[in-house]
Amino acid sequence: xxxxxxxxxxxxxxxxxxxxxxxxxxxxxxxxxxxxxxxxxxxxxxxxxxxxxxxxxxxxxxxxxxxxxxxxxxxxxxxxxxxxxxxxxxxxxxxxxxxxxxxxxxxxxxxxxxxxxxxxxxxxxxxxxxxxxxxxxxxxxxxxxxxxxxxxxxxxxxxxxxxxxxxxxxxxxxxxxxxxxxxxxxxxxxxxxxxxxxxxxxxxxxxxxxxxxxxxxxxxxxxxxxxxxxxxxxxxxxxxxxxxxxxxxxxxxxxxxxxxxxxxxxxxxxxxxxxxxxxxxxxxxxxxxxxxxxxxxxxxxxxxxxxxxxxxxxxxxxxxxxxxxxxxxxxxxxxxxxxxxxxxxxxxxxxxxxxxxxxxxxxxxxxxxxxxxxxxxxxxxxxxxxxxxxxxxxxxxxxxxxxxxxxxxxxxxxxxxxxxxxxxxxxxxxxxxxxxxxxxxxxxxxxxxxxxxxxxxxxxxxxxxxxxxxxxxxxxxxxxxxxxxxxxxxxxxxxxxxxxxxxxxxxxxxxxxxxxxxxxxxxxxxxxxxxxxxxxxxxxxxx
Numbered sequence: 132x133x134x135x136x137x138x139x140x141x142x143x144x145x146x147x148x149x150x151x152x153x154x155x156x157x158x159x160x161x162x163x164x165x166x167x168x169x170x171x172x173x174x175x176x177x178x179x180x181x182x183x184x185x186x187x188x189x190x191x192x193x194x195x196x197x198x199x200x201x202x203x204x205x206x207x208x209x210x211x212x213x214x215x216x217x218x219x220x221x222x223x224x225x226x227x228x229x230x231x232x233x234x235x236x237x238x239x240x241x242x243x244x245x246x247x248x249x250x251x252x253x254x255x256x257x258x259x260x261x262x263x264x265x266x267x268x269x270x271x272x273x274x275x276x277x278x279x280x281x282x283x284x285x286x287x288x289x290x291x292x293x294x295x296x297x298x299x300x301x302x303x304x305x306x307x308x309x310x311x312x313x314x315x316x317x318x319x320x321x322x323x324x325x326x327x328x329x330x331x332x333x334x335x336x337x338x339x340x341x342x343x344x345x346x347x348x349x350x351x352x353x354x355x356x357x358x359x360x361x362x363x364x365x366x367x368x369x370x371x372x373x374x375x376x377x378x379x380x381x382x383x384x385x386x387x388x389x390x391x392x393x394x395x396x397x398x399x400x401x402x403x404x405x406x407x408x409x410x411x412x413x414x415x416x417x418x419x420x421x422x423x424x425x426x427x428x429x430x431x432x433x434x435x436x437x438x439x440x441x442x443x444x445x446x447x448x449x450x451x452x453x454x455x456x457x458x459x460x461x462x463x464x465x466x467x468x469x470x471x472x473x474x475x476x477x478x479x480x481x482x483x484x485x486x487x488x489x490x491x492x493x494x495x496x497x498x499x500x501x502x503x504x505x506x507x508x509x510x511x512x513x514x515x516x517x518x519x520x521x522x523x524x525x526x527x528x529x530x531x532x533x534x535x536x537x538x539x540x541x542x543x544x545x546x547x548x549x550x551x552x553x554x555x556x557x558x559x560x561x562x563x564x565x566x567x568x569x570x571x572x573x574x575x576x577x578x579x580x581x582x583x584x585x586x587x588x589x590x591x592x593x594x595x596x597x598x599x600x601x602x603x604x605x606x607x608x609x610x611x612x613x614x615x616x617x618x619x620x621x622x623x624x625x626x627x628x629x630x631x632x633x634x635x636x637x638x639x640x641x642x643x644x645x646x647x648x649x650x651x652x653x654x655x656x657x658x659x660x661x662x663x664x665x666x667x668x669x670x671x672x673x674x
Contacts, residue, residue: 157411166472182449190621215654253313266296328407391440394447472616486592517595521585
């Protein structure tokens with residue numbers, strides 16, 4: 132009899148303990164591209180009380196979210212947030228990675244290109260299958276046997292797919308050609324209500340296409356010029372002015388996506404998804420993943436544009452918070468809000484005024500001239516790309532019976548002598564684990580399948596170019612460096628708002644949310660900041 136009672140008591144005790152665990156109905160994760168702590172704290176006094184200020188005053192605010200890699204790119208940094216893994220593991224190294232096709236190299240296809248799946252409102256054929264590891268959304272689906280709902284809204288398709296992961300109900304992005312919110316048939320939603328609502332929005336009078344030609348990016352608070360006093364923002368005449376029209380030509384949508392105006396459109400689409408879905412409708416936790424941005428390409432007065440971008444972000448956050456509270460109604464206190472930067476940001480000054488130019492075509496020519504006398508007359512260097520790749524001619528090495536390791540080392544030694552070069556590593560060094568701690572970030576810029584024979588990086592402020600004078604390119608715009616970004620966590624179990632100056636890695640963010648959700652994190656070794664369990668457990672005891 133006792134043998135039967137003891138397991139029963141243990142089981143009931145376990146059930147009681149699990150019942151006391153406070154789980155949210157909905158997690159809203161807002162990830163903001165290019166968000167910096169110093170700019171946010173400078174401009175926060177001028178912001179409204181219902182957006183970013185509301186989040187900061189309502190939860191835990193980490194001031195130093197940082198990337199573990201000194202250099203990265205926009206998409207790869209986003210993937211680190213969602214998976215808790217570095218690019219060497221999640222395999223999202225570039226938006227348009229180099230792939231080997233026969234004897235040539237291809238860089239025009241998205242990392243998520245997949246001809247097995249067509250798109251909604253887009254000609255792009257994409258799927259998230261290039262992700263080599265699970266995301267937080269994948270783990271949430273796995274934990275609740277697929278019953279949790281996961282939706283993602285991104286600016287570009289690649290970010291949307293990274294946020295959605297392999298198991299989302301749907302991921303949406305603004306198509307750069309059609310100007311409509313697009314998705315992929317890879318996802319098989321439990322209900323078609325959301326897709327129908329998105330289609331109605333795309334074809335309705337409030338769609339972006341029906342408004343774009345008349346839209347202008349002007350100061351959000353044009354009547355209050357003193358609001359923009361915190362950063363140098365006046366032009367030569369001392370005026371505070373900003374006016375950018377988008378028009379209706381073929382590049383209008385792309386220009387719109389590169390402006391902070393995109394945040395308003397994202398907030399509108401997020402509201403459509405909330406109204407048409409079952410997010411937060413039951414006690415099974417759901418996830419809504421949303422990308423926002425303070426990035427822009429405005430050059431005439433970049434700091435003024437940056438300030439307005441932060442104010443527009445603040446307004447979009449407030450709009451999303453209202454939409455979530457309206458959706459959840461009585462259960463609005465059962466929502467976890469996470470707002471994070473990516474731990475990286477573009478260096479706008481280096482984009483506008485480079486210290487020097489590393490000419491990729493000149494490098495290729497000189498490298499071949501250097502290698503020919505030693506190894507024979509052949510095109511030993513096939514390509515020097517603007518993303519830090521050098522491809523050597525392996526077929527010629529086989530034909531001339533040349534050691535690939537020796538060829539790599541000689542080419543690397545010569546490349547190190549070029550002006551602007553910071554680091555050079557060889558594929559053999561990577562395979563043998565011979566990188567220094569300073570060079571380790573280069574390992575994460577490639578995966579073994581398409582790894583070049585040499586990887587190089589440039590000194591801060593240098594840009595790639597060619598002899599014809601082209602210096603700015605897509606790779607420059609995607610390249611980002613580590614900065615302090617904010618991380619804000621708001622949950623009803625955290626009743627004591629706190630500002631924390633300790634640094635936290637972007638690899639830990641998904642683990643923080645996994646801890647709140649009581650699920651396995653995407654990464655094998657979660658590094659949860661010590662304050663999170665302490666705050667949650669302390670406040671539970673106070674109830």
